[in-house]
Structure formats: structure tokens, C-alpha cells
Amino acid sequence: MSNFSRQVRLSSNLIRDVHYRISRSFTIECHRPTIIHKKGVDIIHNPWYNKGTAFSMTERDRLELRGLLPTNVQTVEQQIDRFKTDLKKIEMNARDGDTASLAKWRILNRLHDRNETMYYKILINQITEYAPIVYTPTVARVCQKYSGLFRRPRGMYFSAADRGEMMSMVYNWPSDQVDMIVVTDGSRIMGLGDLGVQGIGIAIGKLDLYVAAAGINPQRVLPIMIDVGTNNETLLKDPRYLGLQEHRLEGEEYVSIIDEFMEAVFNRWPHVIVQFEDFQAKWASTLLNRYRNTYRMFNDDVQGTAGVAVAGLLGAVRAQDKMMIDFPKQNIVVAGAGSEGVGVLKAARRTMARILGNNKHAFKSARSQFWVVDVNGLITEERTNVSDDIKPFARKTKEITRWGLKEGATLLEVVQEVKPDVLLGLSAVGGLFSKEILEAFRGSTSTRPAIFALSNPTTNAECTPEEAFSIVGKNIIFASGSPFKDVDLGGGEIGYSNQGNNMYLFPGIGLGTLLSGARIISDGMLQAASECLSEYMTEDEVHKGIIYPPISRIRDITKAVAAAVIREAIDERLAEGYREMSYRDLKRLNKEEILMHVENNMWQPDYPTLIYNNRRTFKHNLQGIRE
Numbered sequence: 175m176s177n178f179s180r181q182v183r184l185s186s187n188l189i190r191d192v193h194y195r196i197s198r199s200f201t202i203e204c205h206r207p208t209i210i211h212k213k214g215v216d217i218i219h220n221p222w223y224n225k226g227t228a229f230s231m232t233e234r235d236r237l238e239l240r241g242l243l244p245t246n247v248q249t250v251e252q253q254i255d256r257f258k259t260d261l262k263k264i265e266m267n268a269r270d271g272d273t274a275s276l277a278k279w280r281i282l283n284r285l286h287d288r289n290e291t292m293y294y295k296i297l298i299n300q301i302t303e304y305a306p307i308v309y310t311p312t313v314a315r316v317c318q319k320y321s322g323l324f325r326r327p328r329g330m331y332f333s334a335a336d337r338g339e340m341m342s343m344v345y346n347w348p349s350d351q352v353d354m355i356v357v358t359d360g361s362r363i364m365g366l367g368d369l370g371v372q373g374i375g376i377a378i379g380k381l382d383l384y385v386a387a388a389g390i391n392p393q394r395v396l397p398i399m400i401d402v403g404t405n406n407e408t409l410l411k412d413p414r415y416l417g418l419q420e421h422r423l424e425g426e427e428y429v430s431i432i433d434e435f436m437e438a439v440f441n442r443w444p445h446v447i448v449q450f451e452d453f454q455a456k457w458a459s460t461l462l463n464r465y466r467n468t469y470r471m472f473n474d475d476v477q478g479t480a481g482v483a484v485a486g487l488l489g490a491v492r493a494q495d496k497m498m499i500d501f502p503k504q505n506i507v508v509a510g511a512g513s514e515g516v517g518v519l520k521a522a523r524r525t526m527a528r529i530l531g532n533n534k535h536a537f538k539s540a541r542s543q544f545w546v547v548d549v550n551g552l553i554t555e556e557r558t559n560v561s562d563d564i565k566p567f568a569r570k571t572k573e574i575t576r577w578g579l580k581e582g583a584t585l586l587e588v589v590q591e592v593k594p595d596v597l598l599g600l601s602a603v604g605g606l607f608s609k610e611i612l613e614a615f616r617g618s619t620s621t622r623p624a625i626f627a628l629s630n631p632t633t634n635a636e637c638t639p640e641e642a643f644s645i646v647g648k649n650i651i652f653a654s655g656s657p658f659k660d661v662d663l664g665g666g667e668i669g670y671s672n673q674g675n676n677m678y679l680f681p682g683i684g685l686g687t688l689l690s691g692a693r694i695i696s697d698g699m700l701q702a703a704s705e706c707l708s709e710y711m712t713e714d715e716v717h718k719g720i721i722y723p724p725i726s727r728i729r730d731i732t733k734a735v736a737a738a739v740i741r742e743a744i745d746e747r748l749a750e751g752y753r754e755m756s757y758r759d760l761k762r763l764n765k766e767e768i769l770m771h772v773e774n775n776m777w778q779p780d781y782p783t784l785i786y787n788n789r790r791t792f793k794h795n796l797q798g799i800r801e
């Protein structure tokens with residue numbers, strides 16, 4: 175046999191082997207029974223294994239459940255039907271929408287505590303209806319009321335009082351396998367400010383989306399609260415508050431606690447991915463820069479939001495029938511210079527520079543497309559006390575005099591003079607885009623002016639879609655951080671209300687990182703995620719004004735984002751493989767095969783077959799052996 179044909183045979187064998195591994199990992203994950211060491215009521219009281227009335231008669235015999243459940247065996251569909259009838263009644267009897275949403279959250283939360291498989295089946299199948307309950311906006315109300323709503327703990331809590339103990343405390347968590355941690359210190363929960371320990375709610379909500387959108391196994395997610403006190407004076411005085419009633423730790427003391435936490439979780443779960451969530455601006459970037467080259471971590475608010483915003487900005491350019499090369503010509507006014515605003519500004523500038531040739535000059539010139547307005551008005555070089563991140567975006571006095579503007583000019587003045595293509599809000603100020611400002615925005619020189627009212631929750635949105643479409647015009651592009659209904663523009667026309675939320679990226683970033691086994695999460699991987707989102711919508715959709723997918727497609731977009739992240743991790747040689755799929759195997763997969771690999775590794779909400787085994791050393795269970 176010639177060398178050439180030997181090589182061809184060898185490589186086709188290898189490819190067959192990789193295909194075998196892709197389908198094998200799927201078969202194993204889906205069909206391997208779950209080995210448990212429990213019987214009887216202990217199973218019913220464990221949300222990971224409980225199937226309620228869906229336990230079959232043979233299972234009831236095998237697991238000593240006979241007589242512990244009503245006789246009638248139900249299908250999961252019948253169970254869900256019963257649950258939803260109950261939910262509907264609650265909705266009908268509620269005083270108002272807010273009460274109804276909180277009541278629904280309570281009922282769903284109780285189901286989460288009882289039967290995880292059914293909980294996630296409902297969430298996945300009806301994501302459009304229930305994401306606004308387990309995620310924004312209702313989760314914000316839940317965080318505000320958390321101390322009163324608390325019934326059972328979920329996740330882990332580390333406090334300033336646990337210094338020196340964290341390395342051993344992490345072993346109190348029952349699972350040897352944790353893939354995804356979302357951690358918060360509660361210091362800036364959405365646009366609601368410091369909610370202290372009550373912020374754990376957002377970590378739980380984000381992880382619900384990791385399961386529902388990315389198919390991360392719910393037994394391998396861990397929400398974490400680092401309670402270093404709170405500066406919220408109301409909570410400090412509230413006798414019902416469940417967190418440390420001290421002012422927040424600051425400086426070195428604070429950083430040393432976060433350092434200890436990172437060491438502890440990575441020591442127990444070396445392959446875990448940690449998502450930082452809702453840390454106040456003062457710490458968000460500092461901690462990101464401190465850890466991003468050492469640990470598998472990212473900051474969802476800074477990096478995820480930036481990626482989603484840039485994808486939306488590119489979508490708005492496509493909607494104008496323009497080419498990508500036109501993006502660096504867009505004039506963008508950003509209201510809000512916190513960690514989110516900064517993240518978006520930096521990412522949008524980098525994208526413009528790349529389009530212009532990725533050189534120093536392009537990067538330098540791209541800065542002049544942005545106008546940044548914070549609580550004190552337009553930021554110029556005359557401003558003292560601006561962060562190093564914002565400095566490059568401070569307008570030069572010479573430049574702005576040309577526009578008739580000055581340091582501290584109001585948002586209204588900036589919009590009137592600049593006539594921007596895009597008005598983007600990350601200010602956490604509800605209604606900031608007032609009638610006057612929206613009227614001024616009618617003067618935009620763009621053929622399709624775009625409004626991004628990205629602050630959360632709903633009450634913090636800078637404006638509503640009704641206000642935007644009715645004041646600025648039918649032709650605009652609109653996106654908000656929390657969900658709003660589309661607007662009926664009359665004559666059969668619809669004003670599309672896009673949800674520009676980081677939920678379209680973080681699940682895919684996490685899943686892609688996990689399956690690639692990348693050592694760190696690079697800028698390139700984040701960029702790949704954002705580009706994937708921006709290319710996801712069809713020309714037809716974009717022309718209608720739909721620049722983000724509907725939430726009903728979140729599992730599909732997450733799959734595509736994860737695949738893009740894996741491909742980039744391979745290209746950058748950061749991937750190390752995951753389980754049966756080594757780096758070498760991954761490298762051999764083509765685009766479609768990577769997508770298939772991602773899909774096959776997404777957890778499905780199906781009741782597993784449970785097998786009792788009393789030998790605690792039995793270690794071949796991919797679902798994880800749990801007590």
C-alpha cells in the first residue's frame with residue numbers, strides 16, 4: 175500500500191472514530207440509567223430523582239415506592255397539565271400583574287424544589303411564558319423580596335465570616351461534578367442597586383437559563399452568593415434581612431475574599447466555569463482583569479452584554495440596507511457609563527476598528543463615533559474623576575465646540591446636535607428617553623434610527639416600545655433589556671420589540687467553553703459568540719426590524735453560539751477537549767459535526783431510569799452519583 179493510501183485510510187478511520195464518539199457520547203448521556211443509593215421516601219424527597227405520580231409500577235416495586243404514591247400512574251404530560259391548570263387559577267385570582275407574576279414564581283419555585291425534571295420540562299417547552307418569571311423582570315422583584323420569600327436554600331453562601339474556611343466549605347456541596355457557577359456579591363442587581371444577600375436570586379435565574387437554553391445538566395450547576403455586607407441602609411435596618419448586617423467590605427479585604435473563593439471552587443472543581451454576575455461597576459472590571467487569564471471565568475454584564483449590544487448594532491446597520499463597512503460611520507450616543515456602558519463602548523470600538531483594517535489608526539479614529547453621557551451629562555476631556563476605561567471616549571473640547579456642545583451637555587442637547595444613528599441606554603434610569611429626547615431623535619440622520627433601551631428590569635427601561643414607535647416613527651429599530659410586547663402600528667404593520675438581553679450569549683459562551691475544554695475565555699471566543707448572534711437573523715427578519723431572535727429560539731441560538739465558541743477555542747489552541755472528545759478529536763470535526771456534538775451534549779428534561787445500588791464506590795454514572 176502506498177504511503178498516500180495508507181494515510182487516507184488512517185484518516186478515514188480516525189474520522190469514523192470521531193463520529194462514533196459523537197454519537198456514543200449522546201447515547202451514553204441519554205440512555206445510561208442513573209445509579210442511586212436511595213430508596214422509598216428518600217427518592218420522593220429528592221428533586222433530582224423525584225418523578226411524583228410518573229413513577230411506573232415496576233419502578234415503584236424496584237425502588238420500594240409501592241404504597242407511597244397515589245395508585246394512578248400519570249404521564250409527564252398529564253402532570254404538566256395538572257400543574258398548569260393550578261397556575262392558571264392563581265393567575266385569574268391575582269389582584270394585579272405583579273402579584274400574579276410573584277405567585278407564579280412561588281409555585282414554580284416549589285416545583286423546582288420537588289421535581290427538577292418536570293420544572294425544566296415546563297420551562298423549556300414554554301420558555302416564552304416562563305422566562306419572564308424565573309428571569310427578568312420577575313426575578314428582580316424576587317430579589318427585592320427575597321428575605322420574606324425564603325423557604326429553602328438553593329446554592330451556596332459564603333460570607334465575610336467564612337474567611338479561611340472556604341477551601342473546606344466547598345466540600346459541603348454534595349456534587350463532585352459542577353460545570354457552571356454563577357456568582358454574585360449582590361452589589362448591583364440589575365438596575366436595582368445593592369440588594370446584598372438577596373441578590374442570590376439572579377444567580378439562580380441565570381442558571382435556570384443555563385439549563386433551559388444551553389442544556390447544562392441541572393445537577394451540575396451551582397448558584398453562589400458572596401455576602402460581604404451591604405450598603406443598602408433599608409436592608410441594614412430590616413430585622414427580617416437574611417444577610418450580614420454590616421457595611422460592605424472594601425479594598426484589600428474584599429479582594430482577598432474573592433481570591434479565596436476562586437481558589438476554593440477551582441480547587442474542588444478544576445474544570446468549572448465561573449460567571450460573575452451583577453458586581454458593581456467599581457469591582458466588575460477589576461475582578462475580570464484579575465482572573466481572566468488564570469481561571470475559566472467571564473463577566474456576563476461586561477462581556478456578555480457588550481457582545482449582545484454589538485450584535486444588535488450590526489443588525490441595525492443591516493436593517494438600513496447598508497454593508498458592515500458602514501458600521502464605523504454610525505454616530506452612537508450612549509447614556510450610562512457604568513461597567514455595562516464601558517463594556518459596550520469598548521467592544522463596539524474594537525469591532526469598528528476591525529472592520530476598518532484592524533490597525534492603530536482605525537482604532538484611534540473609531541473613538542470619535544461615540545458620545546457618552548452619564549448622570550453629569552456629556553463626558554469630555556474637561557471632566558475630572560473619570561475611569562481609565564472611559565477616558566478614551568471623553569470628547570475633545572475642540573471637537574465638540576464645532577457641534578455647539580460643551581462639557582456636561584444634557585442628553586437632550588447631545589441628541590439634538592449630533593442627530594445620532596443610535597441611542598443606547600444602560601443608565602438604569604426608567605423613562606430617561608423622555609418625550610423631548612425621543613422627539614429630538616426624530617432628527618436622526620439615519621434611515622432607520624435605532625433605540626436600545628437596555629436597562630433592567632422593565633421599570634428601568636429608558637423608554638417603552640410604544641413611546642419609541644409612536645414618537646420617533648414606525649420605521650425605527652427597537653430593543654429593550656426586559657421583554658415588551660410588539661406594538662400594533664395599525665394597517666397590519668407591527669413594531670417589533672426585540673429583547674436585547676445577554677441571555678442570548680451567556681448560555682452559549684458557557685456551553686462552548688465547557689465542551690471545548692478551553693483553559694480560559696478569550697476575547698476571540700467572545701467575539702465569535704457575538705458575530706454568531708449578529709449573523710443569526712435572516713435578511714428578511716432584519717428588514718422587518720427583528721434584530722434578535724425570539725426567546726422561543728433560545729435553545730437553537732445557544733447551540734449555534736456554543737459551536738462558534740468551540741471553533742474559535744480550537745483555532746486559538748485554547749481547547750483541551752472534554753470527556754471522550756479530546757482536543758485532537760475536536761480538531762477533526764467540521765462545522766456541522768461541531769454543531770451536532772453540541773446538540774448531543776445538551777441535557778434533555780426526560781425522567782431517567784433509576785437503578786438502586788448500595789455500593790457507594792460504583793463510579794460509572796455520567797449523570798453523577800448523588801446522595
Ligand SMILES: NC(=O)c1ccc[n+]([C@@H]2O[C@H](COP(=O)([O-])OP(=O)(O)OC[C@H]3O[C@@H](n4cnc5c(N)ncnc54)[C@H](O)[C@@H]3O)[C@@H](O)[C@H]2O)c1
Nearest residue numbers: 364365510511512513514548549601602629630655675676
Ligand atoms: N440588557 C442587558 O442584557 C443588560 C445587561 C447588563 C446590565 N443591564 C442593565 O444596565 C443597567 C446599568 O448597569 P450598570 O452596571 O452599568 O449600572 P451603573 O450603576 O454602574 O451605571 C449607571 C450609569 O448610568 C449613568 N446615569 C445615571 N443617571 C443618568 C442619567 N440621568 N443620564 C445619563 N446617564 C445616567 C451613571 O452615571 C452611570 O454611569 C442596569 O439597569 C442593568 O440592568 C442590561
Ligand SMILES: O=C(O)C[C@H](O)C(=O)O
Nearest residue numbers: 310364365452475630676
Ligand atoms: O439580568 C438580566 O436580565 C440582564 C443583565 O445581566 C442585568 O444585569 O440586567
Ligand SMILES: [Mg+2]
Nearest residue numbers: 364451452475
Ligand atoms: Mg446582570
